Amino acid sequence: MARGAGGTPMSATTLADQVRHARANHHTLRICGAGTWLSAGRPAATTGTLDLSGHTGIVEYVPGDLTLTARAGTSLTEIASATRAEGHWLALDPHGAGAGTIGATVATASFGPLASAFGTPRDHVLGCEFVSGTGDVIRAGGRVVKNVAGFDLVRLTTGAWGTLGAITEVSLRLRARPEADETLVVAIGSELKEAFAARVATWMRTSALTPFAAELVSPTLARQLGHDGGALMLRWGGNASFASAAATEAATLGDSTRARETAWTDLARAEPVGAVVFRASTLPSRLPALWARASSFAEGAGGFAHASVSRGIVRVVVPTEGSSPDAVRKGIQDLASTCTLVCEQAGATLWPMFDCTRSSDALRAGVKRAFDPDGVMNPGLLGLP
Amino acid sequence: MSDALAAQLAAIVGERRVLERAGELRSYESDGLPGYQKRPSLAVFPGTREETISVVRALAASGAPFVARGAGTGLSGGSLADGVVLLGLHRLKRIISIDGDNARAVVEPGVVNATLTAAASEYGLHYAPDPSSQTACTIGGNVAENAGGPHCLKYGVTLNHVIALTVVLPGGDVVTLGNAEGEDDGLDLLGAFVGSEGCFGVVLDATVRLVRNPEAVRTLLADFHSVDAAAHAVSAIIASGIVAAALEMMDAATINAVEASIYAAGYPTDAAAILLIDLDGAAAGLDDDAGRVSAFCTAAGARSVRTATDPAERARLWQGRKKAFGAMGRISSHLVVQDAVVPRTKLPAMLAAIGEIGTRHRVSVCNVFHAGDGNLHPNIGYNSDDPDESARVHAAMGEIMQACIDAGGTITGEHGVGLDKLAYMEALFTPPTLRAMCDLRQVFDPERRANPGKVVPVHSCREWHAAPAARR
Numbered sequence: 001m002a003r004g005a006g007g008t009p010m011s012a013t014t015l016a017d018q019v020r021h022a023r024a025n026h027h028t029l030r031i032c033g034a035g036t037w038l039s040a041g042r043p044a045a046t047t048g049t050l051d052l053s054g055h056t057g058i059v060e061y062v063p064g065d066l067t068l069t070a071r072a073g074t075s076l077t078e079i080a081s082a083t084r085a086e087g088h089w090l091a092l093d094p095h096g097a098g099a100g101t102i103g104a105t106v107a108t109a110s111f112g113p114l115a116s117a118f119g120t121p122r123d124h125v126l127g128c129e130f131v132s133g134t135g136d137v138i139r140a141g142g143r144v145v146k147n148v149a150g151f152d153l154v155r156l157t158t159g160a161w162g163t164l165g166a167i168t169e170v171s172l173r174l175r176a177r178p179e180a181d182e183t184l185v186v187a188i189g190s191e192l193k194e195a196f197a198a199r200v201a202t203w204m205r206t207s208a209l210t211p212f213a214a215e216l217v218s219p220t221l222a223r224q225l226g227h228d229g230g231a232l233m234l235r236w237g238g239n240a241s242f243a244s245a246a247a248t249e250a251a252t253l254g255d256s257t258r259a260r261e262t263a264w265t266d267l268a269r270a271e272p273v274g275a276v277v278f279r280a281s282t283l284p285s286r287l288p289a290l291w292a293r294a295s296s297f298a299e300g301a302g303g304f305a306h307a308s309v310s311r312g313i314v315r316v317v318v319p320t321e322g323s324s325p326d327a328v329r330k331g332i333q334d335l336a337s338t339c340t341l342v343c344e345q346a347g348a349t350l351w352p353m354f355d356c357t358r359s360s361d362a363l364r365a366g367v368k369r370a371f372d373p374d375g376v377m378n379p380g381l382l383g384l385p
Numbered sequence: 386m387s388d389a390l391a392a393q394l395a396a397i398v399g400e401r402r403v404l405e406r407a408g409e410l411r412s413y414e415s416d417g418l419p420g421y422q423k424r425p426s427l428a429v430f431p432g433t434r435e436e437t438i439s440v441v442r443a444l445a446a447s448g449a450p451f452v453a454r455g456a457g458t459g460l461s462g463g464s465l466a467d468g469v470v471l472l473g474l475h476r477l478k479r480i481i482s483i484d485g486d487n488a489r490a491v492v493e494p495g496v497v498n499a500t501l502t503a504a505a506s507e508y509g510l511h512y513a514p515d516p517s518s519q520t521a522c523t524i525g526g527n528v529a530e531n532a533g534g535p536h537c538l539k540y541g542v543t544l545n546h547v548i549a550l551t552v553v554l555p556g557g558d559v560v561t562l563g564n565a566e567g568e569d570d571g572l573d574l575l576g577a578f579v580g581s582e583g584c585f586g587v588v589l590d591a592t593v594r595l596v597r598n599p600e601a602v603r604t605l606l607a608d609f610h611s612v613d614a615a616a617h618a619v620s621a622i623i624a625s626g627i628v629a630a631a632l633e634m635m636d637a638a639t640i641n642a643v644e645a646s647i648y649a650a651g652y653p654t655d656a657a658a659i660l661l662i663d664l665d666g667a668a669a670g671l672d673d674d675a676g677r678v679s680a681f682c683t684a685a686g687a688r689s690v691r692t693a694t695d696p697a698e699r700a701r702l703w704q705g706r707k708k709a710f711g712a713m714g715r716i717s718s719h720l721v722v723q724d725a726v727v728p729r730t731k732l733p734a735m736l737a738a739i740g741e742i743g744t745r746h747r748v749s750v751c752n753v754f755h756a757g758d759g760n761l762h763p764n765i766g767y768n769s770d771d772p773d774e775s776a777r778v779h780a781a782m783g784e785i786m787q788a789c790i791d792a793g794g795t796i797t798g799e800h801g802v803g804l805d806k807l808a809y810m811e812a813l814f815t816p817p818t819l820r821a822m823c824d825l826r827q828v829f830d831p832e833r834r835a836n837p838g839k840v841v842p843v844h845s846c847r848e849w850h851a852a853p854a855a856r857r
Contacts, residue, residue: 064620139818144759145726146755146758147798148530148580148799151577151841156825175628177626239674242669242670281566283566359558360574362558363828
């Protein structure tokens with residue numbers, strides 16, 4: 001879907017009118033910003049679209065407060081360029097192109113390797129405005145960095161995939177850019193991948209030099225990033241003395257080279273169109289074994305994997321072209337028996353494999369009913385009506 | 386409350402653990418904030434998880450409203466209500482496990498915050514959220530209030546440290562929120578629960594993140610001839626990209642209260658404001674950061690910047706800060722410790738406004754707060770038995786809250802709404818937003834029996850006209 005026509009952004013009230021109109025006429029709405037996630041294959045059958053692509057622009061940016069408020073359709077690129085000018089950044093690097101919107105990033109709780117140090121969207125969002133399934137405009141949270149006033153509708157909306165309402169505006173916590181921000185690539189060499197991962201995990205648990213990101217990459221992905229064989233990508237930020245100590249320490253892990261300038265954006269955009277993408281997660285102490293299994297599966301199926309060591313998360317990317325559906329299915333089943341799987345994108349037939357039931361499902365259904373009693377907003381997503 | 390319920394509860398927890406007499410219940414009439422007194426009809430103190438579940442189910446069966454309570458150190462009147470069953474959780478104080486490899490602990494709700502850190506120390510870990518009451522307050526209470534503390538500037542508040550919770554809902558169902566062994570997918574009910582002020586259910590156990598003890602720490606004390614200059618130093622430090630572990634400000638009134646007390650920390654008594662700054666992490670580069678922070682303070686007009694040279698001096702400087710509220714107890718019989726947040730650039734103007742409001746209402750406000758977060762704690766010492774003075778304190782606090790809202794801030798950063806901030810919720814949130822909060826509460830507690838009357842004014846709720854109040 002094309003980006004907005006560049007006209008004046010609609011007010012939240014206008015969007016609320018559209019939702020109320022849809023509800024009154026028994027329509028259902030697919031919420032759409034840049035349209036990036038529509039190809040995720042998550043089953044949602046709707047009769048209409050709530051288009052937020054024109055709802056763009058930074059509403060407020062007070063550099064001294066390190067906070068920024070933007071309309072949902074604002075692209076990550078626009079936010080990055082506005083904040084860069086002030087020596088700031090939104091320390092969040094979700095996978096995908098910079099044309100993706102901040103609204104979708106928050107709605108899907110998308111994150112990337114930087115989550116190791118800075119957390120996921122729930123740790124960055126200070127407040128949001130959203131239009132609920134009843135057509136109410138709700139303004140949750142605020143624009144300050146600490147806030148416990150009222151029940152936390154911000155966390156509830158973040159990662160809800162639009163099932164409770166359409167996010168129309170978000171306020172974010174920014175950070176000042178560090179003096180140095182460097183990435184080194186440590187080659188795994190001939191070491192077994194589980195052993196290497198275990199060594200990295202131990203080092204991360206004990207070293208005082210906490211990296212911004214520490215991402216294991218499987219050989220196929222490493223090759224795309226310009227390195228031979230599996231590797232560890234380490235990103236550090238701080239002052240010059242810190243960066244130099246970090247480089248020395250990285251050298252103790254193996255042969256290290258400086259990553260190319262675009263390494264992280266290349267990683268964020270590495271997956272082929274239409275690939276099956278999911279995350280396997282476990283306790284950090286079990287990450288090495290999971291890494292060995294999940295990356296072997298991914299590479300064996302013609303794809304690749306990468307893992308955030310300290311978070312215990314492996315992201316698996318398997319192309320649908322050229323891989324056997326049965327093998328993919330079996331691989332997912334095998335992994336599902338030992339860890340938690342969260343799907344990012346897959347064909348409609350694979351989605352049910354990622355569903356799970358839990359003790360709080362009645363609560364989840366209750367929350368959905370409370371915010372969207374008639375199932376107008378993104379029905380079907382997250383297994384909610 | 387019926388004798389039958391008391392007998393039923395006694396059958397679960399033992400007679401000694403059920404209190405009914407007015408004299409025995411007196412301790413549970415208030416919390417850490419003066420000015421509110423509410424009398425529970427009885428109090429029950431389960432000692433195990435199973436007893437807690439049975440108690441909550443018995444309360445559900447009889448339709449009794451209840452209030453969960455940890456150590457009672459809350460500062461918003463959150464854990465008190467008239468005519469309820471007080472559910473005391475301080476006996477649930479088991480640290481169930483500490484997993485050093487995965488830097489986490491599983492604890493019962495009555496575990497004291499500082500006790501967890503002490504237990505984690507043998508693994509080189511600590512529990513990062515550090516409210517000033519940390520030697521008394523419990524993890525259950527911290528989760529209910531989404532508690533903060535000085536070091537949350539770098540490490541995040543309670544929300545950022547809770548991995549999973551086992552909760553008994555007011556109706557008696559036991560659910561797990563979050564995922565202790567991987568990512569949590571779907572609606573963030575864990576995030577919604579943290580900070581729900583006891584209105585969504587009772588925590589049975591919490592899986593919390595522990596943070597590695599830093600390799601090195603530098604503690605700096607900068608003193609200023611004006612609050613404004615100190616606030617500008619704060620802005621310069623934040624803008625530099627150096628992430629201080631803590632960045633605290635104390636004004637002259639606070640400094641003098643501390644220095645006149647047994648917690649005297651050697652603060653300069655002629656300063657208009659001091660900043661207490663912790664930098665921590667890897668030793669590499671830390672002195673460079675300390676040097677820059679020192680230079681920012683000097684450039685903003687600091688008269689001197691002192692660095693603690695040993696752990697004992699560091700502890701002393703911090704004790705003065707953490708016990709500042711206690712020190713104020715010498716000066717007056719009651720102390721309102723307030724809590725509000727403004728955008729950081731508004732700090733100088735807001736501190737001036739607070740001073741003006743205090744003068745106008747003839748109350749003495751002293752400020753000790755988390756400057757790096759813009760999280761203010763204007764405190765007023767007074768005698769709550771004096772109706773005139775109490776009224777003036779109340780009026781001044783109301784104006785301060787409104788000023789913070791007008792500045793784009795919020796009415797509480799870490800203490801919660803409780804009873805004390807209810808009146809300001811409508812100035813902060815729109816009616817649909819308040820209704821949405823009520824609707825969310827309704828999902829967890831359809832009968833509104835858990836901590837009734839807190840957080841959202843009842844008349845903001847959609848059902849207010851339609852549904853009767855909780856069954857009595």
